[in-house]
Amino acid sequence: xxxxxxxxxSTRGWRAxxxxxxxxxxxxxxxxxxxxxxxxxxxxxxxxxxxxxxxxAFTDSIPSLSAVERRAFAVGNSFFNDNWVTAPSSTxxxxxxxxxxxxxxxxxxxxxxxxxxxPADADDPERGLLFRLSVPGxxxxxxxxxxxxxxxxxxxxxxxxxPEGRVRITYDEVPGELADGTEYTLLAPSYxxxxxxxxxxxxxxxxxxxxxxxxxxxxxxxxxxxxxxxxNADPDDADGDGVSGRVNTVWHATRAQRVLGRFGWKxxxxxxxxxxxxxxxxxxxxxxxxxxxxxxxxSQPECAxxxxxxxxxxxxxxxxxxxxxxxxxxxxxxxxxxxxKVREGEALFRSLGCSSCHLPxxxxxxVDDVLALSRQTIHPYSxxxxxxxxxxxADGRPDQDATGREWxxxxxxxxxxxSTVSGHTRFLHDGRARNLEEAVLWHGGEAEAAREAYxxxxxxxxxxxxxxxxxx
Numbered sequence: 380x381x382x383x384x385x386x387x388x389s390t391r392g393w394r395a396x397x398x399x400x401x402x403x404x405x406x407x408x409x410x411x412x413x414x415x416x417x418x419x420x421x422x423x424x425x426x427x428x429x430x431x432x433x434x435x436a437f438t439d440s441i442p443s444l445s446a447v448e449r450r451a452f453a454v455g456n457s458f459f460n461d462n463w464v465t466a467p468s469s470t471x472x473x474x475x476x477x478x479x480x481x482x483x484x485x486x487x488x489x490x491x492x493x494x495x496x497x498p499a500d501a502d503d504p505e506r507g508l509l510f511r512l513s514v515p516g517x518x519x520x521x522x523x524x525x526x527x528x529x530x531x532x533x534x535x536x537x538x539x540x541x542p543e544g545r546v547r548i549t550y551d552e553v554p555g556e557l558a559d560g561t562e563y564t565l566l567a568p569s570y571x572x573x574x575x576x577x578x579x580x581x582x583x584x585x586x587x588x589x590x591x592x593x594x595x596x597x598x599x600x601x602x603x604x605x606x607x608x609x610x611n612a613d614p615d616d617a618d619g620d621g622v623s624g625r626v627n628t629v630w631h632a633t634r635a636q637r638v639l640g641r642f643g644w645k646x647x648x649x650x651x652x653x654x655x656x657x658x659x660x661x662x663x664x665x666x667x668x669x670x671x672x673x674x675x676x677x678s679q680p681e682c683a684x685x686x687x688x689x690x691x692x693x694x695x696x697x698x699x700x701x702x703x704x705x706x707x708x709x710x711x712x713x714x715x716x717x718x719x720k721v722r723e724g725e726a727l728f729r730s731l732g733c734s735s736c737h738l739p740x741x742x743x744x745x746v747d748d749v750l751a752l753s754r755q756t757i758h759p760y761s762x763x764x765x766x767x768x769x770x771x772x773a774d775g776r777p778d779q780d781a782t783g784r785e786w787x788x789x790x791x792x793x794x795x796x797x798s799t800v801s802g803h804t805r806f807l808h809d810g811r812a813r814n815l816e817e818a819v820l821w822h823g824g825e826a827e828a829a830r831e832a833y834x835x836x837x838x839x840x841x842x843x844x845x846x847x848x849x850x851x
Contacts, residue, residue, distance in 0.1 A: 423792045423851070424599055424710030425743075425755030436711040436796045437492040437595045441751045444707060448749070455704025458697055460486045463663055465537045466688035472697075475688020477664040478540040478681070479533035479674060481509050485658065485701070488591035492708060493801035495591035497568075497810035498548060507591040508810065509662065510546055510570065513776060514583045522585065522777050527578040527678040531661045532586075540681045541576035546588075550811075555820065558835045565820060567771070568811050578678045585776035585783075588809035589644050596792060597642065597651050598706030600759060602743035602752045605639050611738065611762045622735045622825050624764035627780045627787070632656075632669050641763045644808045645778040646787035652702045659693055667693040706749060710757070711793050715850045724847025727840060732829040736788045738762045760791035760851060769823020772807065784824060795849035815848050816841070 422428040429439040440452045461473060462483040468474035482488050488495050488507035495507020510532040513522040524530040528543050536542040553565040570586055614625045629640035631649045640646040648654040653669055660670035671691055675682035715721050728734060737760040746752040765785040775783040786808060794815070798804050804814045812818035822830040833841065 420758060421712040421714075421716055423713055423758045424596055425757050427596075427599055427707075427709050427751055427755060427757075428712050429709040430712045432711065432714060432796060432799065434491060434800055437593055437708065437793060437800050439709045439711075441598075441707045441709045443751045448703075448707065448751075451700055451703045452707055455700035455702070458485075458701050459489075459704055460484060462487075463665060466686045466692075468688070471688070475665055475692030477535075477537040478685035479536045479543060479679070480664040481531075481533055481535060481662045482506060483663065485663075488662070489594050491800050492594050494593045494797055494805070495810070496801070496803045496805040497590065501547070509589055509591075510572070511587040511589060511776065511778070512580075513585050514581045515585075524676075525581055525584050527676055528575070528580065529674045529676055531674065532572060533661075533664070533674065536682075537685060540685055543679075544572050544575040547571045547573050557841075559837055561838065563817070563820065565817055566811055566813070568809060576679075585774075587774040587776040587778070590805070590808060590810045592644070592789065593793060593797075594705055595708040596710040596757075596759065596790065597654075598708070598746075598749065598752050599710065599743055599755060599757050600641060600761075600763065600790070601651055601706065602746045602755075603641075603741045603757075603763070604744040607741055608639060608641065608763050612764055620732075620735065621828055622732070622766070624736065624762055624766055624825075625780070625785070627765050627778070629779045640779065641787075643778075644786055644789075645781040646763060646765055647778045647781065651706050652698065655702050655705065656693075656698060659698070665693045666691040667698050668695055669698075703749075707751070711796055713758075713850050714795065715846075718846070718850070720843050720846045721850045722847075723840075724843040724845070724850075727836070727844045728847055731832040731844075734760075735829075736762055736764070736766055736826065737791055738788075758792060761788045764788060766826070767824035768826060771823045772821055774808075791848065791851050794851050815845050819844075 426443055427441040429442060431439055440449060444452060463476040464470055464474050465476050466474040476483060497508050512525040512528055512530055512532055514525055516523045532546065533543050534545045549569050550566040551569065553567050554562065555565065556562050570588060572580060572586065609626060612624050612626050614623055616623045627640040627646040628637050629647050629649055631638045632653055638649045640649050642648040642654050648657065656667045656669035659665040659667055661674060664673060666673060668691055673682065739758050739760055741757055741759065743752055743755045743757060745754065765781050765787055767784045768786050769784065772786065773784040777783055806812040806815065806818040807821060812821055819830060819833050
């Protein structure tokens with residue numbers, strides 16, 4: 380039996396046991412074993428865990444780094460947080476901003492290494508919410524960048540270069556009612572690109588909003604063996620539990636081959652380094668060895684004629700330091716693991732089927748260049764696979780092997796500290812959910828059964844589940 384089928388058969392078994400029996404078994408288990416991240420399992424990142432529940436909870440380095448590694452971490456932190464400036468500049472190591480861009484630094488979107496939020500109103504700039512663009516490929520196969528504005532809308536630009544446009548966001552209220560009569564309202568966003576600077580957008584343009592996610596713990600996720608991720612895939616739902624899970628096979632620029640994707644909202648990026656390099660190029664306009672070209676198209680002569688900050692603007696050593704910084708960001712420990720309400724919520728999390736996609740536990744493999752990432756039992760609550768999340772969350776835009784209805788299961792570790800770190804509780808790929816309950820209620824597709832089961836809970840049970848999520 381594959382580990383995927385075994386895990387899902389186990390989940391069905393938990394459902395059959397019922398809540399009271401499940402709570403009793405959880406209490407008797409003692410919690411904290413390698414396969415049981417329940418009671419006492421506070422170390423979400425294994426030895427790469429920090430006990431910090433303050434506003435800096437996502438910014439800490441792995442505790443066991445050597446002195447040399449801590450210096451590399453500090454240098455990478457500096458390049459992650461400092462603003463880039465327009466070239467030419469006396470600050471040669473940090474010039475080359477733009478010509479078109481979305482942010483001036485990585486931390487503009489990932490404040491305190493946390494999750495961004497959508498604009499509050501029309502006058503609030505879209506810092507941390509960007510928009511992927513594409514059009515169908517030849518014969519409707521695949522997708523290619525939008526011909527006049529590329530694969531991402533840049534809403535800012537340096538002097539004498541027009542920004543590509545901006546996005547008008549409107550919301551429709553979607554009312555609903557839970558089984559006990561509790562009423563709720565969800566916000567369904569609509570996106571319109573306006574004030575484009577030049578040629579009109581293609582009538583076939585596909586637009587996908589992407590909020591900037593938290594960036595801690597990615598080194599541990601990168602260290603999970605590919606076989607462990609593939610073992611949980613069940614693309615044809617062979618076990619009949621309604622949950623599929625597919626791998627996104629993506630292009631790896633440095634290896635020049637297609638590999639398993641594990642990062643990004645659609646698992647379209649294979650590892651931390653190309654994710655960083657792509658963000659520097661697309662979000663800040665900083666070229667590098669993996670992305671040596673500015674995102675200017677033939678329709679943007681002012682962009683193409685602008686001065687640059689070197690060739691490339693970000694050298695490999697700086698890219699390596701930023702990558703090292705991100706890979707060695709620690710994971711905050713769980714809190715309140717012995718609380719009775721939290722334990723009840725954990726039992727519900729399993730019995731409702733949430734853990735079918737938000738898998739609690741992985742083991743990392745050997746990582747020779749950062750031993751602190753090696754052989755760790757981690758609890759990210761993600762399978763790093765693609766799942767059909769239904770029409771309500773669909774963006775209609777394919778991303779390599781991912782369809783317009785599929786999204787990668789986002790990790791849940793640290794989610795209870797988001798308000799403390801980032802100052803808000805907006806969730807999902809575009810930040811539409813205003814709190815954790817709304818995020819649950821937006822689930823559809825493969826998660827429809829779990830969502831409906833949540834809707835049938837009474838108020839105390841719902842509060843218990845949410846308390847468990849806030850403990851992660």
